[in-house]
Amino acid sequence: MVYAPAVLYALGEGAVMPLIPVMATELGANVATAALVSSGLVVGQLCGNLPAGWAVARFGERYTMLGSALLAVVGVLGLMLSPSLTLFALSVFLLGFCAASFFIARHAFMTTRAPHAFRTRALSLLGGSDRLGVFIGPFVAAALIGVFGHERSVAWFAIACLVALLLLLFFGPDPEKTTPRLSPPVTERIPTHEPVPRQHPGVFATMWQHRAVLIRLGGAAAALSAVRSARQTLLPIWGVSLHLDSQSIAVVVGISGAIDFALFYASGQIMDRFGRLWAAIPALVLMSGGFLALSFTHDLPQALIWFAALGAVLGLGNGISSGILMTIGADLAPQSSPAAFLGSWRTLADAGGALAPLLISGITAAASLPVACAGMGAIGIAGALAFLRWMPRYLPRRAAG
Numbered sequence: 001m002v003y004a005p006a007v008l009y010a011l012g013e014g015a016v017m018p019l020i021p022v023m024a025t026e027l028g029a030n031v032a033t034a035a036l037v038s039s040g041l042v043v044g045q046l047c048g049n050l051p052a053g054w055a056v057a058r059f060g061e062r063y064t065m066l067g068s069a070l071l072a073v074v075g076v077l078g079l080m081l082s083p084s085l086t087l088f089a090l091s092v093f094l095l096g097f098c099a100a101s102f103f104i105a106r107h108a109f110m111t112t113r114a115p116h117a118f119r120t121r122a123l124s125l126l127g128g129s130d131r132l133g134v135f136i137g138p139f140v141a142a143a144l145i146g147v148f149g150h151e152r153s154v155a156w157f158a159i160a161c162l163v164a165l166l167l168l169l170f171f172g173p174d175p176e177k178t179t180p181r182l183s184p185p186v187t188e189r190i191p192t193h194e195p196v197p198r199q200h201p202g203v204f205a206t207m208w209q210h211r212a213v214l215i216r217l218g219g220a221a222a223a224l225s226a227v228r229s230a231r232q233t234l235l236p237i238w239g240v241s242l243h244l245d246s247q248s249i250a251v252v253v254g255i256s257g258a259i260d261f262a263l264f265y266a267s268g269q270i271m272d273r274f275g276r277l278w279a280a281i282p283a284l285v286l287m288s289g290g291f292l293a294l295s296f297t298h299d300l301p302q303a304l305i306w307f308a309a310l311g312a313v314l315g316l317g318n319g320i321s322s323g324i325l326m327t328i329g330a331d332l333a334p335q336s337s338p339a340a341f342l343g344s345w346r347t348l349a350d351a352g353g354a355l356a357p358l359l360i361s362g363i364t365a366a367a368s369l370p371v372a373c374a375g376m377g378a379i380g381i382a383g384a385l386a387f388l389r390w391m392p393r394y395l396p397r398r399a400a401g
Contacts (some may be wrong), residue, residue: 001168001175002106005065006129008165009072009102012158013095014137015144016079017041018253019151020092021236022246027085032365035237037089039357042229044096046350052100053343061105062174068101069166073159080155100350103130103326104342111330111338113179117272119330124268124323128261131322134232135261138254142247151246207344213332214348216390221325221345222352223383224280227287228321229353230376231256231314233360234369235307238294241369242303252308256315263319270320271327276395279324280387286317288380295373325349331395352379 020041021034029037055064071094078091106126114122144153207214235256239249271279290313297306329345330338356376363372 001172003129006102008161010130010133012161014133015141015154018138018236018250032361035361038233040092041096042353044093045100046354048097048100049343049347052104056105064101066169068098072098073162076158080152107342108338120271120327121268123326127323128264131261134257138250142250218348220386221349225349226352226356227380229356233357256311259315260319264322267322283317283321284380284384288377290314291373291377295370298370
């Protein structure tokens, strides 16, 4: 009941994600417009974070996720039945909007119930639930397309995942009621260097109260989120630009997701034992280097081989950082009422994720897709420098590394 809701949602979303650019081009989009439509997932998640933080604090995790799952069914039906590119883009946005609820609900749960000694591993498992969907989903999509010959079969699979999710939430026990809150010892608590209010503030009051750490570390988190989002957007778009079919694109994205998924628990071990920086910096260096290298391969004779190999490098970098943004957010969040802070934290992080596809689309339209790819590499390098500068200031040495 803790991890399965996020797994089911991620499985359905992971199946349709690599096909969004392909389906957009079938509705008349060019490469730049397809990248813009793909950004609807992260833009929707960005817009959903603050409402999700409020809903979790007001109604609880279970009812928030139930409502989001119902809306997500509408979104998948929109993907399958949209007669125009505009309605298709709105459906993509709705799926991203709903995704915010599942991960903020479980993020808040872990923040108040997982002791600091193994918090990172618990949150890495939550990050791994999303990666499981990104890993298995594209292979399921490729198999379904191979059997039925059309992308709509993948949408039906996503609906089946959402129905299973609704049944689980409706009939399963509520972990909020069955698992008590934990109060870690004072020596284990990580200070935020922000004043502590006497009453629980709202979402916007929380953003103002913690503005210093949100601007500094939140900016670094936004850069990491931008690079991650660029991987999800650029790999399918790169495949489209190489004139690959949807099945081949799904397989390459799935291989990248498989490597990503295989490392999620190792990431938690690294962060718990050595500190957060030991995951953040190598991840950003690998992903930035992967994008910079990929930007030089588009017109090479072995472009397909480079596409698959560097997709694997991007999956490796992303896997090393599994759960890091959730962990840092949990480290900084007030233990008494974390949902509002986590909604603010994820909004900043997802702002980077939402901006990346828009930048890719704009740079591709103005220059070229390889230039957009190199730009994402530069953003990753800036994020690594920001983590090096600010993480030791806001987290104790044993946590920051």
